[in-house]
Amino acid sequence: MRTLSLSNGSVLPAIGLGTWKTTRGEAAVAVDAALAAGYRHFDCATIYKNEAEIGEVFHHWLSSGRIRREELFITSKLWNNAHLARHVRPAVERTLRELQLDFLDLYLIHWPISFSSDCDHPKRAEQYLPPDDNRLIATWHTMEKLVRKGLLRGIGLSNCKRSRLQELFTAADIKPAVLQVECHPYLQQRQLLDWCRENSIAVTAFAPLGSGDRPENIRNANVIELLNNPVLQKIATETGSTPAAVALAWNLARDVAVIPKSIHPEHLRENLKAASLYLSLSQRKRIDQLNCGLRLIDGSPFCSKKSPYSLDWLWTDTA
Numbered sequence: 001m002r003t004l005s006l007s008n009g010s011v012l013p014a015i016g017l018g019t020w021k022t023t024r025g026e027a028a029v030a031v032d033a034a035l036a037a038g039y040r041h042f043d044c045a046t047i048y049k050n051e052a053e054i055g056e057v058f059h060h061w062l063s064s065g066r067i068r069r070e071e072l073f074i075t076s077k078l079w080n081n082a083h084l085a086r087h088v089r090p091a092v093e094r095t096l097r098e099l100q101l102d103f104l105d106l107y108l109i110h111w112p113i114s115f116s117s118d119c120d121h122p123k124r125a126e127q128y129l130p131p132d133d134n135r136l137i138a139t140w141h142t143m144e145k146l147v148r149k150g151l152l153r154g155i156g157l158s159n160c161k162r163s164r165l166q167e168l169f170t171a172a173d174i175k176p177a178v179l180q181v182e183c184h185p186y187l188q189q190r191q192l193l194d195w196c197r198e199n200s201i202a203v204t205a206f207a208p209l210g211s212g213d214r215p216e217n218i219r220n221a222n223v224i225e226l227l228n229n230p231v232l233q234k235i236a237t238e239t240g241s242t243p244a245a246v247a248l249a250w251n252l253a254r255d256v257a258v259i260p261k262s263i264h265p266e267h268l269r270e271n272l273k274a275a276s277l278y279l280s281l282s283q284r285k286r287i288d289q290l291n292c293g294l295r296l297i298d299g300s301p302f303c304s305k306k307s308p309y310s311l312d313w314l315w316t317d318t319a
């Protein structure tokens with residue numbers, strides 16, 4: 001398995017399993033099949049509402065001795081309703097309980113957007129906390145304490161633009177080990193990747209296959225779904241592989257980790273094989289030309305008229 005070395009000394013398997021949209025009943029089957037196929041890196045989150053089911057599978061594999069804890073790399077994420085300092089530790093403890101683990105390898109702030117603690121998804125204006133990057137820094141300092149206590153091995157961020165990341169990086173005592181952002185041939189994130197490389201932050205690409213099963217409310221009918229893109233299809237034919245494997249291999253060649261989601265054993269195996277797919281420089285350059293800045297998961301449901309947050313606040317870099 002290809003790996004990336006993290007600034008905290010941990011080793012991140014470059015291909016992991018995404019678990020968003022993996023519903024109850026599917027999650028256990030998918031994670032069990034992924035472990036059997038050789039996956040050791042799992043991307044979880046409280047808001048995916050499947051951690052308890054996934055935890056049953058981890059427990060089964062660990063307690064039967066089929067795998068050792070040190071072989072696994074488990075990520076989870078703090079949801080937007082638990083950013084206040086007093087909510088962070090209970091959120092981590094709940095995830096640990098559900099996943100049946102003593103520590104997480106990586107814990108991310110899922111979004112820089114904060115909700116009140118009484119809701120998963122705000123329906124009313126008063127359920128949003130106002131935008132405040134200092135609150136995010138306070139959340140970070142609370143997570144740092146949990147690193148010192150041994151509950152978290154590494155901490156990081158997700159859905160952060162460069163200027164916000166830079167501000168937090170400056171304030172942090174424990175630097176972010178990983179940034180998880182949307183990253184695929186349509187949204188290549190080159191400047192953000194360069195900044196992360198300069199500051200020893202590893203990058204994990206979410207939606208690396210273009211999130212073809214993303215929810216209807218964030219779908220744009222005008223988009224050619226990534227896996228149907230003719231350039232990826234042509235390169236798949238040239239290399240005797242598939243568009244999915246090509247999209248993953250392209251990110252891996254840039255030293256970006258990928259966390260494709262699948263519930264199908266044949267897709268799980270195919271995605272893992274992307275680690276050994278070689279793309280020539282000219283094939284990679286053809287993929288580079290697909291960059292069009294298309295963000296598929298842009299947080300627009302959190303930026304409705306009722307919300308104090310905007311897409312501009314989320315994504316447009318200041319200086």
Ligand SMILES: NC(=O)c1ccc[n+]([C@@H]2O[C@H](COP(=O)([O-])OP(=O)(O)OC[C@H]3O[C@@H](n4cnc5c(N)ncnc54)[C@H](OP(=O)(O)O)[C@@H]3O)[C@@H](O)[C@H]2O)c1
Pocket residue numbers: 017018019020021043044110158159180205206207208209210211212213214227242244245259260261262263264266267268270271297
């Ligand atoms: N931090 C964040 O805010 C954030 C946001 C989004 C996602 N994520 C993480 O990133 C993970 C991946 O992103 P994603 O789930 O949105 O999308 P994705 O992994 O880009 O795409 C998932 C879709 O691709 C299909 N697929 C998987 N392997 C395939 C293959 N070999 N050939 C053809 N189709 C294939 C899946 O279908 P089948 O299941 O039928 O195989 C599913 O429809 C998530 O699951 C989650 O863990 C994080």
